[in-house]
Amino acid sequence: MSEDTCGIEGCSAPAVKSxxxxxxxxxxxxxxxxxxxxxxxxxxxxKELKKATKTDRLLESLxx
Numbered sequence: 001m002s003e004d005t006c007g008i009e010g011c012s013a014p015a016v017k018s019x020x021x022x023x024x025x026x027x028x029x030x031x032x033x034x035x036x037x038x039x040x041x042x043x044x045x046x047k048e049l050k051k052a053t054k055t056d057r058l059l060e061s062l063x064x
Contacts, residue, residue: 006042007031015040019049027052 004015008024009032018040021031027049031039041049050057 004040006045007033007036007039008041008045011042011045013042013044016043017041017046023053024049 004018005011006013006015007018009030018038021036021039024031024039024041029039029041029045029049033039
């Protein structure tokens with residue numbers, strides 16, 4: 001199994017999770033590959049994405 005690296009520009013840390021590129025861009029992260037549909041994120045960038053989308057995730061869960 002190949003080890004994926006973080007797909008954010010300038011980062012080469014090992015990836016722990018992947019998200020759609022659209023969500024990453026909305027959270028203010030710049031993917032290294034503009035044409036990719038999914039972006040692998042390292043632990044630090046995953047934390048940044050979760051902080052940026054906290055209110056959206058909360059509102060979505062309340063709407064269920």
